[in-house]
Amino acid sequence: MTKKDRAQPETLKGFRDYLPGDMIARQRVIDTIRGVYERFGFVPVDTPVLEHEATLLGTGGEETNKQLFRMESPEGEPIAMRFDLTVPFARLLAQYPEQLPVPFRRYHIGPVFRADKPGPGRYRQFTQCDIDAAGGSSVAVDAEIVAVMCEALRALGLFDESTSTPEYRVHVNSRRVMDAALSGFGITEPAVQKHVLRVIDKLSKVGIANVRLELGKGRIDESGDPIKGVGLPPEVIEKVVAFVGITGGTRAEVIDSLSTRLSPSELLTEALTELRVLASALNALGVSEKEVVFDPSLARGLDYYTGPVYETVLPGAPEFGSIMGGGRYDGLVSRFLDRPIPSTGASIGIDRLMAALTALGKVQAPKTTVAVMILQMRGVDTAELLAIARELRNKGIPTEVFLGSRKAKINQQLSLANERGIPVAVIVGSDELANGTVAVKDLVAGRQQREGIEEREEYLAAGKAGQVTIPRAELAEYVTGLLKQQRSS
Amino acid sequence: MTKKDRAQPETLKGFRDYLPGDMIARQRVIDTIRGVYERFGFVPVDTPVLEHEATLLGTGGEETNKQLFRMESPEGEPIAMRFDLTVPFARLLAQYPEQLPVPFRRYHIGPVFRADKPGPGRYRQFTQCDIDAAGGSSVAVDAEIVAVMCEALRALGLFDESTSTPEYRVHVNSRRVMDAALSGFGITEPAVQKHVLRVIDKLSKVGIANVRLELGKGRIDESGDPIKGVGLPPEVIEKVVAFVGITGGTRAEVIDSLSTRLSPSELLTEALTELRVLASALNALGVSEKEVVFDPSLARGLDYYTGPVYETVLPGAPEFGSIMGGGRYDGLVSRFLDRPIPSTGASIGIDRLMAALTALGKVQAPKTTVAVMILQMRGVDTAELLAIARELRNKGIPTEVFLGSRKAKINQQLSLANERGIPVAVIVGSDELANGTVAVKDLVAGRQQREGIEEREEYLAAGKAGQVTIPRAELAEYVTGLLKQQRSS
Numbered sequence: 001m002t003k004k005d006r007a008q009p010e011t012l013k014g015f016r017d018y019l020p021g022d023m024i025a026r027q028r029v030i031d032t033i034r035g036v037y038e039r040f041g042f043v044p045v046d047t048p049v050l051e052h053e054a055t056l057l058g059t060g061g062e063e064t065n066k067q068l069f070r071m072e073s074p075e076g077e078p079i080a081m082r083f084d085l086t087v088p089f090a091r092l093l094a095q096y097p098e099q100l101p102v103p104f105r106r107y108h109i110g111p112v113f114r115a116d117k118p119g120p121g122r123y124r125q126f127t128q129c130d131i132d133a134a135g136g137s138s139v140a141v142d143a144e145i146v147a148v149m150c151e152a153l154r155a156l157g158l159f160d161e162s163t164s165t166p167e168y169r170v171h172v173n174s175r176r177v178m179d180a181a182l183s184g185f186g187i188t189e190p191a192v193q194k195h196v197l198r199v200i201d202k203l204s205k206v207g208i209a210n211v212r213l214e215l216g217k218g219r220i221d222e223s224g225d226p227i228k229g230v231g232l233p234p235e236v237i238e239k240v241v242a243f244v245g246i247t248g249g250t251r252a253e254v255i256d257s258l259s260t261r262l263s264p265s266e267l268l269t270e271a272l273t274e275l276r277v278l279a280s281a282l283n284a285l286g287v288s289e290k291e292v293v294f295d296p297s298l299a300r301g302l303d304y305y306t307g308p309v310y311e312t313v314l315p316g317a318p319e320f321g322s323i324m325g326g327g328r329y330d331g332l333v334s335r336f337l338d339r340p341i342p343s344t345g346a347s348i349g350i351d352r353l354m355a356a357l358t359a360l361g362k363v364q365a366p367k368t369t370v371a372v373m374i375l376q377m378r379g380v381d382t383a384e385l386l387a388i389a390r391e392l393r394n395k396g397i398p399t400e401v402f403l404g405s406r407k408a409k410i411n412q413q414l415s416l417a418n419e420r421g422i423p424v425a426v427i428v429g430s431d432e433l434a435n436g437t438v439a440v441k442d443l444v445a446g447r448q449q450r451e452g453i454e455e456r457e458e459y460l461a462a463g464k465a466g467q468v469t470i471p472r473a474e475l476a477e478y479v480t481g482l483l484k485q486q487r488s489s
Numbered sequence: 490m491t492k493k494d495r496a497q498p499e500t501l502k503g504f505r506d507y508l509p510g511d512m513i514a515r516q517r518v519i520d521t522i523r524g525v526y527e528r529f530g531f532v533p534v535d536t537p538v539l540e541h542e543a544t545l546l547g548t549g550g551e552e553t554n555k556q557l558f559r560m561e562s563p564e565g566e567p568i569a570m571r572f573d574l575t576v577p578f579a580r581l582l583a584q585y586p587e588q589l590p591v592p593f594r595r596y597h598i599g600p601v602f603r604a605d606k607p608g609p610g611r612y613r614q615f616t617q618c619d620i621d622a623a624g625g626s627s628v629a630v631d632a633e634i635v636a637v638m639c640e641a642l643r644a645l646g647l648f649d650e651s652t653s654t655p656e657y658r659v660h661v662n663s664r665r666v667m668d669a670a671l672s673g674f675g676i677t678e679p680a681v682q683k684h685v686l687r688v689i690d691k692l693s694k695v696g697i698a699n700v701r702l703e704l705g706k707g708r709i710d711e712s713g714d715p716i717k718g719v720g721l722p723p724e725v726i727e728k729v730v731a732f733v734g735i736t737g738g739t740r741a742e743v744i745d746s747l748s749t750r751l752s753p754s755e756l757l758t759e760a761l762t763e764l765r766v767l768a769s770a771l772n773a774l775g776v777s778e779k780e781v782v783f784d785p786s787l788a789r790g791l792d793y794y795t796g797p798v799y800e801t802v803l804p805g806a807p808e809f810g811s812i813m814g815g816g817r818y819d820g821l822v823s824r825f826l827d828r829p830i831p832s833t834g835a836s837i838g839i840d841r842l843m844a845a846l847t848a849l850g851k852v853q854a855p856k857t858t859v860a861v862m863i864l865q866m867r868g869v870d871t872a873e874l875l876a877i878a879r880e881l882r883n884k885g886i887p888t889e890v891f892l893g894s895r896k897a898k899i900n901q902q903l904s905l906a907n908e909r910g911i912p913v914a915v916i917v918g919s920d921e922l923a924n925g926t927v928a929v930k931d932l933v934a935g936r937q938q939r940e941g942i943e944e945r946e947e948y949l950a951a952g953k954a955g956q957v958t959i960p961r962a963e964l965a966e967y968v969t970g971l972l973k974q975q976r977s978s
Binding site for chain 1: 507509527528536540541544562563580581583592594604614629633772773775823825859862873882885887888894
């Protein structure tokens, strides 16, 4: 191929590749989450990456409409790539009422696509791990969703068992509480209510002073652009500010504060009953006050939420924002069906979670899944190496035979194994073959011993570190023991 | 939402959803394959679903060009969905030479997209499980690839251990043998060689008589359309037919036949040496003659193969065609790089494999991952059920609490559990709560006992079958034992 015809090897803007180290860590995290989802009685489903445009349009609001990757099907229909896993779930429920009678709870792990402005940690393709439960209107189901998320984060190592301290905090609120509060303050116009929610949603980002301004006459942001205000009178603004300030106590205390500080109404009574059931269910599920707090300031942007909403922050890594969120959406399925199916669910964004786990030092995956590399020496028939690999693989030991350039020296092969983090090398020269022996090199010990070595002589001596010669018949057993010892040290 | 605004819940033509039963079976198969890939020293990578159109165009030939799902990036560049996982692998090798020094072997499992004509078992989105090894020119690497595929199929239950009989057969050939043979017959023009390969490739579908016609003057197919022939003279046709008939013996016998029946040439000597190394490597890897045969008639369509090629058939389900295939492509990476990287690999198409496994009765996955459903009875606080669920989940038992309509009767709840294949139900009424007991119902035993029951009285009696009441403190232990017993019976 001439230079002219050559294609530039390049990942698309806003997309990323996963090389082995990243991918192994990612797969372990996904497998852990999957295990927790299954333990809570969620079953897996999958749906195509592409959907009819009409299925997706208008479900997530104006912004997601703009972010669709759109194209035409071979039949000329407008189609698009899914932007989340919730809309496909709503479609499934409506399309297979016979096969999927409710109550039905599923999990779904897969890539979603948004033609968003990419930035650090923001990609146009990202993987979501969703759980949703359909057909239950009790907020006990919401409590289950919140409990699953806590358990998943706990299983990922975000919980100090010795002090019972979680490194995550789930904020929970209810749209009904919001409605009751705003109506009590005289804010009854739906469009104004939505505007107020959007402003409150920004609290953690912009601070209370800016929220006050945006609830009133508006303000100028850091880039000098004007932000239109809601135009509420000062006394109403103060009520809203006091309301979103009801935080910091136990779940029961927050309910009490809401009950004493908001004006009584039928809406409020219903909303508080809902919160009490939610609190009781969380207690029954063993979800502690340190893990889940009621937070009247939590608004969440999406339009379709109708009941409890939840978001999760890692106090040790607040810069990553919410790593998991969700809520109840009792109306979404009726987009496809002549009746509503009450549903609730949550989503973990794996890419953001991985970034946060990495920042917190919680990713301890090995760089490779390979345990042994069998080196290739001059004068040794490759078939001999393959036969040794077979013995090791039959014992469940992940083994690679170096089958690169015949000219690669032993040191180059060892460097490659070291770079990749492979813990054991097996060396078979003609002498060993004649003797019925093999040399096994503990590369972890070798790496440790080489650290801090400054002299060339010492370095060369360490080159043989951790190398033993054993009868070939004992190889698999010896390597199994060595790997176990490396893991425990 | 009014009827007019409602969207039709519909999967796109050529695409499919995976409901829980299918998905569980599929995940188990993928997990099994992944385990085998890792045991053979392959490490995971992932790449985006979307690529620059220039990355994909022209790599797979005219047909795949036409089948691309194309669109524009937000920046207005032409982009497309990947149609395989091999081209992204070639891109990775060229893009990350520092992080991925060769020899490098990776596996990649993910969806690929082709705007093909859909048909039974043919979808526009399908999942491939690929392994590829780059940087090794020895056909020992090809032997490794073939051995991995055999081991994966064996791990999927396609091997009768008691009689050492595989239910799969891998056909292996080499493009070099083809070249040597055709050149020896005087067919040296590359375009004519390609045409002959395409005709030979159809042998198993159209039969030898039609191959003879297509190598000569052409023929009329079943639909009455003319198929243009290669135009070879009769004596050359007979040579080609004799060549592709060299099958049925052991690998060594096929090599011997080729060596005695083809005219000697430098090309042939090289090709036969390659086959001998391949045979020796397969033997060293313990791959039996029943599993892998040398088959000079195997051509494989794709243009980019340069050495050994392989395809796998299930003799018990030949209608599914090749469920795995691949070969050596030493030139593909130079599409992106100023030097070639010799590479070889193979791909399993999961959708076709699942269809074949199902036809052979090899899919024994449960319908659900849920082990216990806790039923909801009138007068019992949901929090009590959640607390029981928590105890079971803490012991690793996948548990769902029925949180559907409060009006659902116990029988309806039991029907749902039965339909889903959930093996155990836990029933807690107010009596049990007061006593500190729970009722456990063995739904598997119940289903077995109800089979063949005709009388209403018998049916009702069987309704209580397998139901016991035990102290609540013993629940998790009892259920664990029951599940174990169900699995073993």
